[in-house]
Amino acid sequence: MAHNNNKTKTVFHPTLLALLVGSVLCNPALAQQASDDTAEQEEATLEVIQVTARKTTENLQDVPVAVTSLGATDISERGLSSVIEVAQFSPNTTLQQSRGTNSTLTAFIRGVGQEDPLWGYEPGVGIYIDDVYVARPQGAVLDIMNIERIEVLRGPQGTLYGKNTIGGAVKYVTKAMSGDAEMAVDFGIGSYNQRDVKLTGQLPLVENKLYLGVGYANLQRDGFGEFLTSAIPGQDTENYNKDLQAARLTLEYRPSDELFFRLNYDKTDDKSNSKGGYRLVPSLLTNAPVPDSVYDSYTSLPTWNKVETEGLSLTADWILTDSFTFKSVTSQRESYSPTNIDFDNTSVVIFDVPAIYDDEQFTQEFQLNYTGDKLTAVSGLYYYTADSCGVFDAILGVLGQSLGQPGLTREVGGCSNSDSFAAYSQGSYQLDEQWSLTAGLRYTKDDKAAVVRNGLIFNNVYPESGWVPGYVRPDGLTTPVVLDDEESWSKLTPKLGVEFKQTDDLMWFASFSQGFKSGTFNPRATIAEPAADPETVNSYELGMKSDWSRTVRVNATLFMLDHKDRQYISVIPDPTDASVLNQRLGNVGRSEATGAELEFTWAASADLEIYANLGLIDAEFEEAISFTPAGQPVDISDRFSITNTPETTGNIGFTYSMGMASGDVILTGNYSYRSDYSLVELDNLLTQDSYGLVNLGVTWYSNDGHWILGLHGKNLTDEEYLVGNYAFVTPDETQPSGFRPGLGGDNTFIGYYGSPRTVSLNLGYRF
Numbered sequence: 001m002a003h004n005n006n007k008t009k010t011v012f013h014p015t016l017l018a019l020l021v022g023s024v025l026c027n028p029a030l031a032q033q034a035s036d037d038t039a040e041q042e043e044a045t046l047e048v049i050q051v052t053a054r055k056t057t058e059n060l061q062d063v064p065v066a067v068t069s070l071g072a073t074d075i076s077e078r079g080l081s082s083v084i085e086v087a088q089f090s091p092n093t094t095l096q097q098s099r100g101t102n103s104t105l106t107a108f109i110r111g112v113g114q115e116d117p118l119w120g121y122e123p124g125v126g127i128y129i130d131d132v133y134v135a136r137p138q139g140a141v142l143d144i145m146n147i148e149r150i151e152v153l154r155g156p157q158g159t160l161y162g163k164n165t166i167g168g169a170v171k172y173v174t175k176a177m178s179g180d181a182e183m184a185v186d187f188g189i190g191s192y193n194q195r196d197v198k199l200t201g202q203l204p205l206v207e208n209k210l211y212l213g214v215g216y217a218n219l220q221r222d223g224f225g226e227f228l229t230s231a232i233p234g235q236d237t238e239n240y241n242k243d244l245q246a247a248r249l250t251l252e253y254r255p256s257d258e259l260f261f262r263l264n265y266d267k268t269d270d271k272s273n274s275k276g277g278y279r280l281v282p283s284l285l286t287n288a289p290v291p292d293s294v295y296d297s298y299t300s301l302p303t304w305n306k307v308e309t310e311g312l313s314l315t316a317d318w319i320l321t322d323s324f325t326f327k328s329v330t331s332q333r334e335s336y337s338p339t340n341i342d343f344d345n346t347s348v349v350i351f352d353v354p355a356i357y358d359d360e361q362f363t364q365e366f367q368l369n370y371t372g373d374k375l376t377a378v379s380g381l382y383y384y385t386a387d388s389c390g391v392f393d394a395i396l397g398v399l400g401q402s403l404g405q406p407g408l409t410r411e412v413g414g415c416s417n418s419d420s421f422a423a424y425s426q427g428s429y430q431l432d433e434q435w436s437l438t439a440g441l442r443y444t445k446d447d448k449a450a451v452v453r454n455g456l457i458f459n460n461v462y463p464e465s466g467w468v469p470g471y472v473r474p475d476g477l478t479t480p481v482v483l484d485d486e487e488s489w490s491k492l493t494p495k496l497g498v499e500f501k502q503t504d505d506l507m508w509f510a511s512f513s514q515g516f517k518s519g520t521f522n523p524r525a526t527i528a529e530p531a532a533d534p535e536t537v538n539s540y541e542l543g544m545k546s547d548w549s550r551t552v553r554v555n556a557t558l559f560m561l562d563h564k565d566r567q568y569i570s571v572i573p574d575p576t577d578a579s580v581l582n583q584r585l586g587n588v589g590r591s592e593a594t595g596a597e598l599e600f601t602w603a604a605s606a607d608l609e610i611y612a613n614l615g616l617i618d619a620e621f622e623e624a625i626s627f628t629p630a631g632q633p634v635d636i637s638d639r640f641s642i643t644n645t646p647e648t649t650g651n652i653g654f655t656y657s658m659g660m661a662s663g664d665v666i667l668t669g670n671y672s673y674r675s676d677y678s679l680v681e682l683d684n685l686l687t688q689d690s691y692g693l694v695n696l697g698v699t700w701y702s703n704d705g706h707w708i709l710g711l712h713g714k715n716l717t718d719e720e721y722l723v724g725n726y727a728f729v730t731p732d733e734t735q736p737s738g739f740r741p742g743l744g745g746d747n748t749f750i751g752y753y754g755s756p757r758t759v760s761l762n763l764g765y766r767f
Contacts, residue, residue, distance in 0.1 A: 044603040045550045052171070053153050054426070055131075055160050055378045056369055061545045064438060064499050064509035066154040066557040066597060068093075068613075072147055072175065077655065077666050079697045079712030079760065083142040083150060083172060088651050088672035088693070090152040091597040091615025094644045095170070097141055099724030099752045100341040102242065102272045103307040105140035106724065109154050111593045111619035111645040112167030112537060112563060115681065119357060119388040120416040120450065120523030121567075124535075126157065126165035129172045130264060132313050132331040135164075135386050136359045139268060139309035139335050143246060146200045146215045148175040154597065155559060156515025156537045158493035159426050159440035162382060166515040166537040166563070174264075177202045177211045177252050183767040186708075190760030193222040194242075201767075202250075213250035220244075224756055225295025227276055227303055229288060229347040232468060235303050236273055240295050240755075243271045258319040267310045274305040274340040277726065277750035280686075281737040285398060285746045286346045294720055294753045300349045301340040302468060309335040327367040334360040338463070343726050344748045349397030349407070349460060351728065351744035356463050361386035370427075377427030382420075389415040396744045397460045407460030411479045412524055414452040420518070421445045426495060438497035438511070448531065449486035450521035455479030487531040489519045505547040513539050520567065522585035532567040532585045553601040563591045568624065568681075573631045588626070591642060593619035607657045615649040641678035646690075648675040663702040670695050679725045686751065688722040708764040715757045724752035 049060040053067045060069055068090040070080070080086065084105070087095040098104035098117055107113050107125035114124045117137045127134040127142075134140055144150075150172055157165040181203055188196035202213040223238030230237065251263040276297025279290050288298050313331035320326055336358050343351040367380040391413030400408025426440025457479070465473045497511035517535040543557040566589030572582050595617035602610045621637040628634055653670025673692040678684040697712035728742030729749045739747050 044606045046547060046553050046601060046603050051149075051151055052173070053151060055367065055380075056376070061505075061507065061547060061553075061555075063545075064497055064507070064511060064543065066541065066543060066555075066559070068152045068154075068599065069149055071149045074655075075144060075147060075150070076708075076710070077668050077697065077699050078653075078670070078695070079668075079710060079714065079762070081144055083140075083144070083170065086150050086152060086170070088670065089613065090154070091599065091613045091649050091651075092154065092595060092617050092645075093152055093168075093615070093649070094646075096644070096723040096754070097275075097752075098137065099277065099726065099750075100275050101138070101305060101307065101337075101339055102240075102275060103139050103141045103270045103337075105137045106644060107137070107140075107167070107170065108644040109152070109168035110559065110561060110595065111591070111617055111642045112561070113644060114517075115643055118392075118523050119359065119390040120414075120520055122164050122518045122520055124164065124517055125167040126161055126169040127172070128161075128169060129266075129311070130174055130313065131171075131315065131329045131365070132311065132333070133161075133361075133363060133384070134333065135361050135384075136335060136357070136388060138337045138357050138359070139270070139307050142172055143217065143219060143244065143268075145198060145217050145246060146175050146213075146248060148173045154557075155541060155561070156493075156513045156539045158513060158515030159424055159442045159495040160378065162422050162424070162442060162493075163420065163444055163446070163491075163516055163518045163534075166517050166535060174248075174250075176262075177213055177250070179204065179208065179211065184764060186762060186764040188760055188762045190221075191758040192224060192241075193220075194758070194760055195220045196762075209254055211250075211252045213248075213252070215246075215248035215250075217244070217246045219246075223273070223295070225276075225291075225293050225297065227299050228291060228296055229298045230303070231300040231347045231349070232302055237303065238273055239276045239297050239303075241273050243273075245269045260317040262315045264313045264315075265311070268308070270305075270307040272305060273303045274299075274301070274342075275752060276303075276342065277345045277724075277752050279345050279747075280749045280751050281729075281739060281747045283344070283346050283350075283746055284737075284741055285350055286348050288346055294751065295756070297342075297345050298347045299340075299342040299345060300347050301342045301352050301354060303340065305337075305339050307335070307337045307339075309333070323371055325369045325371075327365075327369070329363070329365045329367070331363045332361070343728065343750065344744055344746050345750055346746070349395055350399075350746045351748055352395040352397070353392050354395070354462050354467055355390060355392035357388075357390045359386065359388045374430040375427055377425060379425035380423070382422040382424070384418070384420040384422075386418045387415055388418075389413075391463050393461050393463060395460050395462075399745050400458060400460070402745070403458075405458040407458070409457045409459060409461040410454070411457055411461055412452070412454045413479065414450065414483075414523060416521065416523065417449045418518070419447045428499070434501045436499045436501070438495065438499065440495040442493045444491045444493070444516075446489045446491075446518050446534075447486065448488075448519065448521070450483060450523075450531075451481060452483040452521065452523060452525045453479045454482045454524065454526050483521060483525040483528050485521060485528065485531065487519060487521070489534055491516050491534060491536075505550075507545045509541075509543050509545070511539075511541045511543075513541070515539070517567075520585070522569075524583075525585070527582060527584075529584045533565055533587050535566055535587070536564045538562045538564070551603045553599075555599045557597045558595075559597070560594045561592070563593070566590060570626050572627050573629055586625075588624060589621060589637075589640070590623040591619060591621045593617055593642075595619075609655045610652075611654070612652040613650065617645060617647060619645055639683050640681055641684040643678050643681050643684075646675040646677040648690075649673065663700055663707075666699045666701070668695075668697045668699070674721075679722055680727050683731075685727045685729070685731065685749070686722065686725050691719045691721050692717075693719060706766050708762070708766070710762040710764075711759070712762070713757070713759045715755060718757040719754075720756070721754045722751050723754050726750040 424442035
């Protein structure tokens with residue numbers, strides 16, 4: 001679905017920059033240098049990529065897992081600024097900024113994920129920062145700073161990574177210290193008044209033993225659009241802007257060759273405005289027209305927003321013997337996010353949802369690795385405890401006034417408290433020079449307690465005093481507790497695989513793996529109801545890892561998955577009154593998916609590398625149970641769609657290196673394609689048409705290794721594409737808009753969009 005955007009806002013003009021970069025490219029010494037390079041050209045060869053997909057360092061081509069890895073150099077030269085851009089380079093992967101905020105992540109891999117970010121719901125794709133699990137999607141849109149690599153593991157990772165990795169896992173790995181005194185400063189300017197500053201460095205405190213690392217980023221950008229009208233005068237009207245600061249401190253200590261400790265602290269403060277949605281149809285209750293730009297909006301809420309995250313972790317590595325190593329990872333993370341989401345996106349209080357998310361977690365993992373002549377194994381114990389709390393006020397002001405009340409608010413709040421313990425082991429045994437077997441098993445015990453408060457208040461209520469100017473929240477105002485319960489689950493998740501090393505450069509593998517997503521209580525419960533049991537995904541894979549003549553790499557995977565006991569809201573009649581229908585969370589869904597993935601890299605010459613990936617998937621619901629008013633179960637799977645999952649994803653790109661008298665120039669470019677996909681699970685009303693993104697970049701490295709200059713253009717064809725929505729309408733062809741109004745009495749049919757065309761210039765200096 002596309003909309004005409006007549007409004008442009010270009011604060012940054014790249015003309016002068018183009019001349020500057022062009023002067024470098026047109027250096028008179030280029031012709032002679034190119035001739036010398038041709039005469040002395042080194043043999044083209046593929047890079048050996050190391051990954052930790054199986055919690056030990058291995059060559060990517062030896063790992064029988066569908067995994068994509070992007071290293072620091074690739075990330076820098078392609079101008080990737082946040083983790084969501086990595087999805088372009090991993091087939092059947094969706095990483096997007098969620099609706100309403102810039103920092104909340106929507107992650108789907110192979111059609112498996114979690115669309116609703118409300119506390120209590122568990123994700124389907126696990127996010128990890130240096131082996132630390134990030135439990136909540138708020139603040140999970142990670143900006144790239146001091147990165148070593150990002151790995152995307154596709155398919156269930158239930159044995160080694162545990163619950164909530166039923167779609168896969170995304171691993172964000174920061175750089176280890178080199179041991180030398182280093183400092184780097186990077187500046188970025190670009191479209192929409194982008195202005196970024198990044199500082200990173202390391203300092204030896206005790207030579208060869210103790211090192212201190214620092215990192216700081218200040219990322220600023222004006223909005224892609226603006227809030228055209230607002231009920232609150234004098235506030236910031238930037239929409240889709242960026243105002244983020246992040247800091248990281250690292251202390252590494254190596255008392256001996258056998259012992260290593262790393263202490264990490266990170267903090268992010270994102271004060272970017274709330275993200276206003278685009279009205280896809282006119283409002284019935286206001287006279288504001290549909291905006292000209294998909295990045296423009298209206299609001300009756302404050303535009304401020306906040307996402308604060310903070311984490312502390314301690315990692316210890318101990319080489320016990322030539323065969324055994326021990327690892328401990330201890331972490332504590334917190335996040336706090338008061339947010340304003342205007343569902344109806346008008347300047348009238350029709351359907352406003354101010355909310356607070358407040359989360360904290362503690363994890364402890366002990367890991368024992370064994371490497372022998374024939375057997376390698378990873379075993380561990382894992383403990384996780386977390387409190388995920390929040391409150392939201394669904395303010396239906398106009399509806400309340402129509403009932404003769406000052407307003408109307410449904411306030412929902414509560415907490416979901418989890419404790420989880422797991423023990424796991426996975427090993428590979430070499431039967432002979434060609435055949436090996438992999439087997440693993442994980443036992444998980446989950447305990448969860450939940451409290452849900454839910455009730456109606458006949459007034460317009462906000463979570464805190466001062467939320468809007470002059471508002472004072474009445475003392476003692478609270479809604480009744482409708483659910484206070486606890487539940488326990490235990491689960492065994494196995495993995496079985498066989499690998500055949502046909503040659504040193506060609507491996508075949510087949511595997512069965514299982515993952516599960518934790519059981520949970522309904523965070524929006526209106527009555528006491530039982531918890532939904534865990535979801536389970538059974539996955540079958542057949543894959544190939546191959547290198548050909550050290551210049552061509554082809555990795556391919558065929559997969560089939562069965563996603564059972566999916567947790568969905570089902571409509572259930574009240575046993576005491578058949579005319580009353582309650583919404584309850586239950587294991588009422590089942591889906592299947594089959595697909596294929598191909599990743600290709602060709603070192604065409606010592607200077608030119610061409611890469612591509614292709615993902616194909618056929619995913620659909622096989623069962624989705626609801627109930628008739630008489631209480632009879634009915635399958636409505638034909639009304640459900642797998643969201644955020646294009647049938648085809650593809651990407652093709654290149655990296656070209658040129659030696660010059662002043663340094664090296666790297667040209668990069670890629671075209672990323674996504675076929676059409678649904679955005680609404682039940683009775684899909686919104687489909688994003690297929691589209692492609694064109695990105696180009698040029699990076700110059702000075703001969704002395706100090707200077708880096710990069711110019712990057714993204715989405716150069718200025719494609720408009722949806723990444724989120726709110727749909728509270730019912731189709732009705734008799735209405736002028738084609739819809740009957742939904743909750744709040746208006747046409748709440750809202751779209752959120754990915755970034756428009758941007759150009760940025762980055763200048764860095766390494767001391």
